Amino acid sequence: IASRVGIYTSLFESMVKFAKSAFAAALLAAIPSASAFVAPKTPFLNERIATSGKVDSSTSLNIFAEDVTYGEESRKYRRTVYDFDAWKKHRSQDRFWRNLGNIPNSGIYRGLINEVAAVATISTMACVWNGLTGGYTDFSGVNHDAVITSLPMLTLPLGVFTVCNSSLSLLLVFRTKNCYERWDGARKMWGLMINRSRDVVRMGAQWYDPTTEEKGYVEEGKVFEIDMEERAEKLNRLSKSVWSFSRALARHLTPPDEDEEQFQKDVRERLDPEQAEALIASDHRPNRAMYDIGNAINDLPMHYTRRMQMDKDVAHFEDISGGCERIFGTPIPLVYSRHTVRALTTFLLFLPFGMWGQFGDSWNHIGLIPSASLIAMFMFGIEELANGLEEPFSILPLIGISNKIGVNCDELASFTPFFESTPATFDSSPVPVMATASSVQEGVPKVVAAEEPKEISEPEEVEAEREVTPASPPVEKAAPKFTGDEAVVDALGPKADTPEPLFSKFFTTTTPSK
Known part of the structure; x- marks a missing residue:
């Protein structure tokens, strides 16, 4: 046996x-x-x-x-x-x-x-x-x-x-499902980066205006001429800086042995030597790229309110960078993944x-x-x-997305206006500023200060009734009575023989209380 x-x-x-x-x-x-x-x-x-x-x-x-x-x-x-x-x-x-x-x-x-x-x-x-x-x-x-x-x-x-x-x-x-949501979220973040990158360069190209850089309005009788070479240089710097953020973030999320050599080569080819070396030497390269974008925006002549609008788009870059780091550094809870693998x-x-x-x-x-x-x-x-x-x-x-951003931004920076347009005017003073037709000289609007508001005095006592010629059918109409501080001011004089305008009864002027 x-x-x-x-x-x-x-x-x-x-x-x-x-x-x-x-x-x-x-x-x-x-x-x-x-x-x-x-x-x-x-x-x-x-x-x-x-x-x-x-x-x-x-x-x-x-x-x-x-x-x-x-x-x-x-x-x-x-x-x-x-x-x-x-x-x-x-x-x-x-x-x-x-x-x-x-x-x-x-x-x-x-x-x-x-x-x-x-x-x-x-x-x-x-x-x-x-x-x-x-x-x-x-x-x-x-x-x-x-x-x-x-x-x-x-x-x-x-x-x-x-x-x-x-x-x-x-x-x-x-x-x-959870893993797909992570992939979908990452792709949406990079899609948002494409949109914001284009928007920043577009605003820089459209709002490049040295006439409103400091005072916020066009000086009377002064004509400004834009140096197109200087404009192209500054917009090109902005475009390259925006591209450098997406390229730095791509390298930040890619293994070093796979992309480090190519990253340094791309950066040195597109950026100025000083800016490229500073970006390569940084510990957190996306942050350095955002700093360079801010410097490029500050160098553009435009009103500060428009710089603030561009800075809002740059703030989205920080959200995108942080969101990508959150996905990369935090997996699905390991206890869930391990239990699934063991059971399967x-x-x-x-x-x-x-x-x-x-x-x-x-x-x-x-x-x-x-x-x-x-x-x-x-x-x-x-x-x-x-x-x-x-x-x-x-x-x-x-890397393909970052290169696409670079191509689109370079194209936007190369756009130049093909017609003359009147620059927008800004003013931070409490008195409103208006450009009237009579004040325009050689296409440059003048700044005309509005008249000081006149003090509205108490109206004198008026007749209790006045004769009105109404439309058919005839209706007797009493004159307005005034009580307290309320008064109706008629800037055009009495209208005894003129029909009352539509909705006129809704518009009254109230003098401030003493």
Whole structure:
């Protein structure tokens, strides 16, 4: 009996090794040669826009990099920006079959090879073990009794997994939803940065006006001429400073070994040497970039109220920077993420034993192996998707967005007015300032001070009644009576023979109490 047990044990071990080798060979054969296993070429990371076509044709990915997994190494190649052709392909009718055919090339599933292989190995072991302890069918279709009768079969009731399925689904849904909200929030912040960057440079180009810089109004008889070269230089400085903030924040949220060299190169090419070196040497580069934006705004000639309006947009940059740092530095509570991973892994590793009885019609229950592997691939893939979205900045095209901001800001700074317009006038004095038609000389409005308000005296006693010629039908109308400090002042004189204007009874002037 001992010798037979030893023979059966060695036979079982041989079958397990054979099954593992066969599965590994089948898995490698199913995955065709793809870009990940080709010699690297020049990456396109630093180009302005990484389109889906460039991503599909890139061979820069190297999964054999030291201490870098396939999923982590491939994140930089997911920074796609869609164009018209990409959206057309995205909506095409063959997307279902195309995406099914691309499963072997999917970065998500390639990163799950170890997990799926573990579930497939357990499924194979379940088939082999239960075949030895419960009977099996040979290749000729002949059924054989159990080889080992002293050991039980490894099976579990499927109802256990049915009960746990709903709870596990809720865990995955909540985690995926929260991770997507983090990705969506990060993208909205960078979208807001694009809008505010354009707005700051637009206001600087439109409000560049040396006539209202100090006094807030146009001096009488003085004509100002704008030095266009000086204007272009100052607006160019503002545009480059605004770009430097987005580029510094992109570097702030990107690994140093990936972007530091390119960041220093870009900054030195676009900024003045002194400004570039100060930005590179700063500990918190986005803060330094905001300081440079403030200096560029202060150097623009315009009224201080307009500078305040531009500063409100710059304040949004601080909110964007802080929001990105909050997302980057604070993950979803680790206890939630770890519990989800533990529950999912335990569920999938024990699932083959619960599905054993469902494949009695297949040869030696062999259908269990691919079925459990597919379920594991898709369910592990859901958790992998959530994990990839939880830290969104390494998959967002931050450098492409910052370059887009630079192009748009440079274009806005190059705009010049093609018609002569009268500068807006401001005044902070209590007396209102008005430019009248008679005071305009050579297109420059003069400042005309309003007359001092005249003191409204108490009206003398008037007649109690006066004769009025009313419209048809005739109606007698009594003259207004005055009591206390109230008085009606008629600046145009009596209107005995003139019909009363519409709504005139609602307008009265009240003198201040003594």
